[in-house]
Amino acid sequence: MEGRPERKVIMAREVGFCFGVKRAINLTKQALNEREDVFILGDLVHNKRVTDELEDKGLRKTDDYNADSKGTMIIRAHGLPKIKIQEAKRIGLEVVDATCPIVLRAQEAAQMLERDGYQVVIVGDKNHAEIKGILGALQQPAIVIDTIEELHEAKDSYRLLRKVGVIFQTTHALELCHQIVNEMLMMCKEIRIINTICRPVQNRQDDAVELASRVELMIVVGSLTSANTMELAALCRHYNPNTVHVQNAEELAYEKFKDVTEVGLASGLSTPEDLVEAVRLKVLTYDSEPQMATV
Ligand code: SF4
Secondary structure, eight states, X not given: OTTOOOOEEEEOSOOSOOHHHHXXXXXXXXXXXHOSOEEEXXXXXXXXXXXXXXXXXXXXXXXXXXXXXXXXXXXXXXXXOHHHHHHHHHTTOEEEEOOOHHHHHHHHHHHHHHHTTOEEEEXXXXXXXXXXXHHHTOSXXXXXXXXXXXXXXXXXXXXXXXXXXXXXXXXXXXXXXXXXXXXXXXXXXXXXXXXXXXXXXXXXXXXXXXXXXXXXXXXXESXXXXXXXXXXXXXXXXXXXXXXXXSSGXXXXXXXXXXXXXXXXXXXXXXXHHHHHHHHHHHHHOOSOOSOOOO
């Protein structure tokens, strides 16, 4: 079309599901094929397209189980508190554990710190399922902090001891963890840190930041309920204010890319690859005002 700029889309090195999400989806599909009544507490992963597809295949989503519950319970990729798993087995439920091995390692790291006498500090979002799973793996209460302010609150209320063992939410941005640990160095006598940040997450963040820094427009594809996608978008926006976060191609407004020649494209770890591909094709081929632009 005349006047239309030649657009180029540069993809991040890895898009689509990480191995932990792929594994969880495969284990769930296998359970649905082999068993009768399969249910899950909450969403398997933070992507509606994925969870809708699994529910169409028969996966039942529920908030909790009770003594009358029957069937097979899937433990999602973020894990579950140990007591919930033990209780489910005790009342006779079958359990398929789709907890990501990297999340399990974070739980084990926290347990080891606790055994060695450290006050466990988890840098992460206290409302996230993964953090609840880690807290549930410990004997003593741990401190969960996500901001410098929360760290100061913990210190002011004497919850922060002099000997602390620190782990990180697996999907957290390293930059934020650095800031909190730096501040902690001025407060505690002894700090032991186990880096539990997931390597695929970190690779994607490093790669996306590098990409965002050199393109005119950066697009991050993924659910608004996905913590790692939200963090990825925030990180990219820090390096390139012209960053948009969309859940799918339909949400990407033509206005955003119509005058742009070089676009970077990255995705969260629970974003299906075909959603990213649809965004790529739209940027490359779309050349008129869409009917329903929402972003
Ligand atoms: S982001 Fe990392 S920790 Fe989370 S499910 Fe994927 S591989 Fe596992």
